[in-house]
Amino acid sequence: MIWFKPSILSPSYADARLGWGLAAAAGLAAAILLLIVLLLLRESWPVLQRVGGVRFFADQGWYPAEEMYGLAPMLWATLAASFGAVLLAGPLGVASALFCRHYAPFSVARLYRRMVTLLAGIPSVVFGFWGLTVLVPLLAQFQPPGASLLTGILILALMILPTVALTADAALAAVPDAYLRGAAALGLSRGATIAGVVLPAARGGIISGVLLATARALGETMAVLMVAGNVVQTPTSLFDPVRTLTANIALEMAYASGDHRAALFVSGLMLMGLVIILAAAAWRLSGGRLHG
Amino acid sequence: MAKYGLFSMTITSNLDRFMTLAIWSAALLVAAAFLWLLGDVLWHGAAHLSWSFLTEAPENAGRSGGIGPILVSTLMILAVAVAAAVPLGLATAVWLTEFIRPGSSFGRLVGLSLDVLAGVPSIVLGLFGNAFFCVYLGLGFSILAGGLTLACMVLPIFIRTAEAGLRAVPADWRNGAAALGLSRGAALIHILLPAAAPALAAALMLGIGRAMAETAALIYTSGYVDRMPSSLSDSGRALAVHIYDLSMNVAGGDPNAYASALVLITLLIIINSTALWLAENLLQRRIVTA
Amino acid sequence: MTSTIDMHCRPATGTPADAYTLGPLQSGPSCCDPEPLIRVENLSLSYDNKPALAGVTLDIYRGCITALIGPSGCGKTSFLSSLNRLTDLIPGCEVEGRILINRQDARAPDLDVQTLRRQVGMIFQKPNPFPLSIRRNLEMPLREHGVRNRSELCDRLERTLTDVGLWDEVKDRLDTPALALSGGQQQRLCLARALALEPSVLLMDEPCSALDPLSSAVVEDLIQRLRGRYTVVIVTHNLAQARRIANYAGFFWVRERAGTLIEFGRCQQIFEEPAHDLTAAYVSGARG
Ligand SMILES: Nc1ncnc2c1ncn2[C@@H]1O[C@H](COP(=O)(O)OP(=O)(O)OP(=O)(O)O)[C@@H](O)[C@H]1O
Ligand SMILES: [Mg+2]
Numbered sequence: 045m046i047w048f049k050p051s052i053l054s055p056s057y058a059d060a061r062l063g064w065g066l067a068a069a070a071g072l073a074a075a076i077l078l079l080i081v082l083l084l085l086r087e088s089w090p091v092l093q094r095v096g097g098v099r100f101f102a103d104q105g106w107y108p109a110e111e112m113y114g115l116a117p118m119l120w121a122t123l124a125a126s127f128g129a130v131l132l133a134g135p136l137g138v139a140s141a142l143f144c145r146h147y148a149p150f151s152v153a154r155l156y157r158r159m160v161t162l163l164a165g166i167p168s169v170v171f172g173f174w175g176l177t178v179l180v181p182l183l184a185q186f187q188p189p190g191a192s193l194l195t196g197i198l199i200l201a202l203m204i205l206p207t208v209a210l211t212a213d214a215a216l217a218a219v220p221d222a223y224l225r226g227a228a229a230l231g232l233s234r235g236a237t238i239a240g241v242v243l244p245a246a247r248g249g250i251i252s253g254v255l256l257a258t259a260r261a262l263g264e265t266m267a268v269l270m271v272a273g274n275v276v277q278t279p280t281s282l283f284d285p286v287r288t289l290t291a292n293i294a295l296e297m298a299y300a301s302g303d304h305r306a307a308l309f310v311s312g313l314m315l316m317g318l319v320i321i322l323a324a325a326a327w328r329l330s331g332g333r334l335h336g
Numbered sequence: 337m338a339k340y341g342l343f344s345m346t347i348t349s350n351l352d353r354f355m356t357l358a359i360w361s362a363a364l365l366v367a368a369a370f371l372w373l374l375g376d377v378l379w380h381g382a383a384h385l386s387w388s389f390l391t392e393a394p395e396n397a398g399r400s401g402g403i404g405p406i407l408v409s410t411l412m413i414l415a416v417a418v419a420a421a422v423p424l425g426l427a428t429a430v431w432l433t434e435f436i437r438p439g440s441s442f443g444r445l446v447g448l449s450l451d452v453l454a455g456v457p458s459i460v461l462g463l464f465g466n467a468f469f470c471v472y473l474g475l476g477f478s479i480l481a482g483g484l485t486l487a488c489m490v491l492p493i494f495i496r497t498a499e500a501g502l503r504a505v506p507a508d509w510r511n512g513a514a515a516l517g518l519s520r521g522a523a524l525i526h527i528l529l530p531a532a533a534p535a536l537a538a539a540l541m542l543g544i545g546r547a548m549a550e551t552a553a554l555i556y557t558s559g560y561v562d563r564m565p566s567s568l569s570d571s572g573r574a575l576a577v578h579i580y581d582l583s584m585n586v587a588g589g590d591p592n593a594y595a596s597a598l599v600l601i602t603l604l605i606i607i608n609s610t611a612l613w614l615a616e617n618l619l620q621r622r623i624v625t626a
Numbered sequence: 627m628t629s630t631i632d633m634h635c636r637p638a639t640g641t642p643a644d645a646y647t648l649g650p651l652q653s654g655p656s657c658c659d660p661e662p663l664i665r666v667e668n669l670s671l672s673y674d675n676k677p678a679l680a681g682v683t684l685d686i687y688r689g690c691i692t693a694l695i696g697p698s699g700c701g702k703t704s705f706l707s708s709l710n711r712l713t714d715l716i717p718g719c720e721v722e723g724r725i726l727i728n729r730q731d732a733r734a735p736d737l738d739v740q741t742l743r744r745q746v747g748m749i750f751q752k753p754n755p756f757p758l759s760i761r762r763n764l765e766m767p768l769r770e771h772g773v774r775n776r777s778e779l780c781d782r783l784e785r786t787l788t789d790v791g792l793w794d795e796v797k798d799r800l801d802t803p804a805l806a807l808s809g810g811q812q813q814r815l816c817l818a819r820a821l822a823l824e825p826s827v828l829l830m831d832e833p834c835s836a837l838d839p840l841s842s843a844v845v846e847d848l849i850q851r852l853r854g855r856y857t858v859v860i861v862t863h864n865l866a867q868a869r870r871i872a873n874y875a876g877f878f879w880v881r882e883r884a885g886t887l888i889e890f891g892r893c894q895q896i897f898e899e900p901a902h903d904l905t906a907a908y909v910s911g912a913r914g
Contacts, residue, residue: 056738059520063435067442069427073495074449076488080456080464087467139362147359156363158612163370165608167549169576170597173583174373177590202369209366235352256455263457265552266580290459290552297466297556312463316456323455327448437717508754512816514715516767516823517744526766527756 084313091306100310106276106292108304115311117278121286122315124193124279125268126261129200134254136201137208144209145216146238157213164206172270175199180271187283189273194282196272203267204257211256215249216242248329255326259319265290289315374601381598384591390599394562397586398578403596405564409479409572410548412565413558416483417547421491422540428491429498430524434510454492458553461489465557477571482558489553490543497542501535502528534614541611545604551576575600663688663857664709664827669723670884671704671713677884678704682723684876684890686827691849691858693868693893695908696878701885702861703751705878706829709859710746711739727827744771747820751832753812755804755819760796763804763815764822771823786818790848810841817848828852830860834867846871865909869897877905 095113103114140160144153175195184190219242227237243250265288273285274295287295289311300308392402428446436443465485475481505528513523529536551574559571560581573581579596582589662685671679679701686692694702704713711732713719725732732742755763764783773779783800787793792814796807804815813833820828830849834842850871852858862868868875875896879888889896889905900906 056519056740062519062521063431066427066431066435069424070431070446073424073428073491074446076491077449077453077456079468080453080460080488083464083467083472084460087463136362136366139359140366143359143363147356148363156367159367159370161612162605162608163366165545165549165604166373167551167576167600167604169549169551169580170377170601171373173579173593173597174376176583178372178376202373205366233349233352235349235355238355239351259455263455263459265457265459266576270580270584290457293459293463294552294555297463309463309467312460315460319455319457320452323452327451439717506754508750508752509756511712511715511750512754512756514712515710515743515748515750516819517740517742518767518770519740522766522770526758526770531757 081316084309084316088306088309088313091303092310094303100307100314108296108300108307111303113307113310115289115314117276118287118289118292118311119314120278121193121272122262122288122290125196125200125272125286125288126258128193128197128282129204129261130254130258132197132201133205133208133257137205137253137257138212138250140205140209141212141216142238142242144213146234146242160206160209160213163202164210168203168264168266169270171199171203172267175267175271183283189285191271191273191285192283193272193279193286196268196286196288197282199267199271200261200264203264204260207257207260208250208253211253212246212250215246215253218249219245252326252329255322255329259322259326262318262322263290263315265294269294377594377597377601380591380594381596384595385598389592389595393564394578394592397589398562398582398592399586399588400592403575403578403592403599406562406573406575406578406596407599409558409565410575412479412568412572413483413486413554413574414544414547416480416568417486417490418540418544420484420487421494421543424487425491425494425539425543426498426536429495429502430529432495432499433502434520434524434528450492450495453488454496456489458489458550461485462553462556464488465553470557475569477557477559477561478569479558479565479572480568482554482572482574483568485553485557486547486550489550490547493546494539494543497539498532498536501532501539504535505531534617538611538614541607541614545607545611548574548600548604548607549576550574551580555580662686663728664859665724665726666709667724667726669705669708669721669725671701671708671722672720673716674718675720679708680881680884680886682885682887684887686857686859687874688857689854690873691853691860691871692874692876693872694859694861694876694878695863695865695868696885696888697880697908698863699885700878700880702878703831704885706748706831706859706861709827709829710743710748711737712743712748714739744823745825746827746829747823747825748829749813749816749820749831749833752836753809753816755807755812755815757803757805759801760804760807760815761800764819767819768822782822786822789821789851790814790818791844792818808841810837810844813837813841813845814848817845825856827857827859830858832861832863835863865897865911869893877902877908879904879908 091113095111100113100115101119103112103116105112105114106118140156144157144160148156175198176191179195179198180190182190183192183195223241223245224237227241232240268288269291272288272291274287274291275285276287276292277284279286293308293311296304297308389402390407391404393405394403395401428450432443432446462485465481465488469475469481469484470477473481475484509527509531510523513527518526554574554577558574558577560573560577561571562573562578563570565572575596579593579600582593582596664686666685667683669679669682670677682705694705696702707713707716708721709725709727709732713721721733727742727746731737756766758766761783764786765779768779768782773782784793784797787796792811795811804812807815813836817833833849834845837845846867849858849860853873860868860872872893874891875893876890877888877896877900878885880886889900889902891901895901896905897909900909
């Protein structure tokens with residue numbers, strides 16, 4: 045036997061086969077996304093072809109029975125709820141991360157970080173349920189009916205806060221110690237160090253975390269569905285009940301058929317587009333890695 | 337940051353005082369909201385929780401009775417999701433860490449598509465699951481369809497966590513195995529996968545936690561039926577869906593919804609803490625062997 | 627998978643390999659045939675297009691110990707890894723030139739690297755026992771290479787552990803984790819693990835540098851005892867050690883950002899009458 049020549053039974057062939065098998069698995073995993081996009085397109089194609097894309101923005105309202113497919117009010121509601129939630133959760137999340145890294149004593153910081161991690165694991169339906177039984181009645185005392193854009197924003201903010209806090213915490217942890225020592229050597233106070241050195245150095249990580257959180261807020265269904273009131277209208281005040289795109293799908297899929305069903309898939313496509321734009325932005329900011 | 341004590345000795349400026357105040361109040365606010373939510377669920381839920389609640393079937397649309405069949409459906413959905421996601425995810429993670437050259441374009445493409453998949457809203461996954469598994473593949477509203485939809489959802493989390501775990505295995509062992517003429521397969525089975533086992537378990541736990549918390553992706557795939565499922569092709573109601581249904585569609589369902597929420601949160605805290613513990617344990621082992 | 631071609635140094639009379647002894651230490655290859663076991667011709671190596679080795683040509687003789695010396699970063703590890711094609715594992719690493727092992731091209735694309743690596747064992751600078759028991763560390767590679775027979779496995783286990791002087795120390799705890807051994811014991815275990823596969827060539831990359839002087843002396847004695855039975859290529863920063871154990875020595879140096887072989891020859895010659903100024907300066911401790 046010539047010891048260098050590989051045989052069909054030799055381990056190198058086994059390795060090559062293993063490699064191909066694994067590559068096939070990876071290809072399949074990657075193909076899921078493609079499959080999702082293709083299926084959404086396929087399901088929404090009939091109505092897109094018949095009424096065209098523009099009418100989903102231009103129609104005066106959402107009356108699928110009368111072939112009015114205006115998604116604009118719900119799109120505005122989605123954007124308003126997400127924007128409000130990020131406006132609240134962004135600063136609070138960054139403050140939480142700063143609290144852990146630079147303000148809290150060690151044991152408190154550990155406890156707090158664990159709490160935020162657990163908060164991240166609480167299901168959205170529980171947030172929604174709590175909002176529905178506690179927040180909505182509370183708000184209704186001042187501004188009936190209670191279920192409104194505001195409650196949606198509050199619950200969403202609470203939900204995405206852990207995302208902001210945990211990514212910001214990781215970004216703060218990545219700030220080199222040498223920067224802190226340098227600032228301390230210059231006699232900078234803690235506040236000045238954080239404002240002048242730490243936050244600018246961690247900016248990229250924090251912003252990509254906020255973008256991720258925005259994507260979560262845009263895509264969230266249950267929490268807003270349960271507390272935001274579900275009336276299709278363009279919000280004009282914080283106390284208006286609103287319906288988001290996600291909530292609309294969850295509410296109407298139960299009975300939708302034909303063009304109505306296809307129109308729901310169009311709104312799914314729209315959500316997907318929004319999320320992909322945000323993911324691309326976060327991807328660029330974080331230099332190619334989003335999760336983990 | 338021990339070197340900045342809570343009260344530092346330097347003279348603090350107004351900006352400093354303001355920032356300290358703002359950050360402490362933000363932290364307290366978040367903690368208060370968290371405790372309020374948890375306390376509320378615990379307070380109202382504990383009152384209705386009992387052994388029979390966990391085992392009995394729901395009655396009167398869930399207003400009374402328990403959640404026995406719902407727990408069984410939840411477990412079956414999770415089992416399907418795990419059975420589909422783990423082999424595929426493990427194979428992908430192994431391929432991404434051990435088989436491709438860094439910077440390979442196919443590898444980057446797979447990574448990118450997984451990252452985008454991780455961000456797909458769960459209701460959109462529900463739409464996809466409904467159109468693909470229920471209608472196109474003809475599975476109907478079933479535990480199988482729901483589980484497969486959840487598998488798509490947890491796949492990216494599982495892969496990314498497993499990947500990180502495999503990358504943390506010291507390169508010495510890979511070189512050592514290669515120098516002994518071991519095949520990559522043998523190195524994986526005997527050395528790399530066992531060494532990364534805690535991280536793989538953490539990945540599994542994270543995935544299960546995420547799947548268990550999911551509602552929107554299940555409503556239109558595994559459905560609402562709250563009877564005891566007899567096979568994977570039966571529709572089955574997951575615990576999260578049960579809470580949603582009780583609080584939105586059933587007047588007077590709140591007490592049982594609270595108890596169900598308590599059960600769900602307790603299970604999730606156990607699962608997520610296990611994942612956390614495993615990940616930390618892995619970190620310690622790395623430090624010891626390094 | 628078992629190779630039938632015998633690459634060990636064998637006297638012409640045909641007595642078994644382990645009965646063979648070389649002549650006096652510095653006498654070089656009085657071995658059966660003067661043809662080198664490994665011929666390296668004009669080997670160049672680069673990482674990400676940055677050259678690390680350029681134009682290395684040298685011969686390694688059967689049954690002898692060849693020491694490679696030179697300052698840090700001159701490409702000694704890279705040279706060793708190209709012999710058993712461990713460089714294949716490094717992304718961006720390109721090798722050029724010819725490597726003949728036992729007259730066969732080690733860089734042939736259709737070569738079975740696993741068989742090659744089985745016959746060309748390697749010991750690393752940092753001991754790297756697997757996170758398994760002592761027994762499994764030795765048995766797992768054997769099983770993977772098709773040795774399944776229980777008694778054969780036990781036999782080899784005991785023989786190689788005795789060979790490296792570890793048997794008495796570990797025979798009562800073969801099933802405990804190998805990572806609980808001391809550094810010196812771990813390194814000897816790695817050596818035993820490589821020897822159990824019955825390789826022809828052993829590549830050692832600074833095998834003693836992570837060990838204390840006592841363990842280092844034990845491993846050095848061990849390497850001495852391998853002479854004749856195995857062809858050993860050892861990288862070491864310890865010049866005295868190279869002088870004590872090697873038959874041949876090669877001196878590497880960085881020239882124009884790439885490592886090159888400055889001088890190669892009998893150990894005695896390299897250390898006592900080097901032909902090159904750089905070598906003279908290095909071995910006398912003046913440079914490097
Ligand atoms: N994996 C790698 N990627 C890129 N460059 C490398 C890699 N390994 C080694 N090099 C470079 O190649 C050159 C030779 O390295 P090598 O490790 O072979 O040197 P060495 O002689 O073994 O050094 P030492 O005595 O310190 O072990 C060095 O300049 C090193 O920076
Ligand atoms: Mg080296």
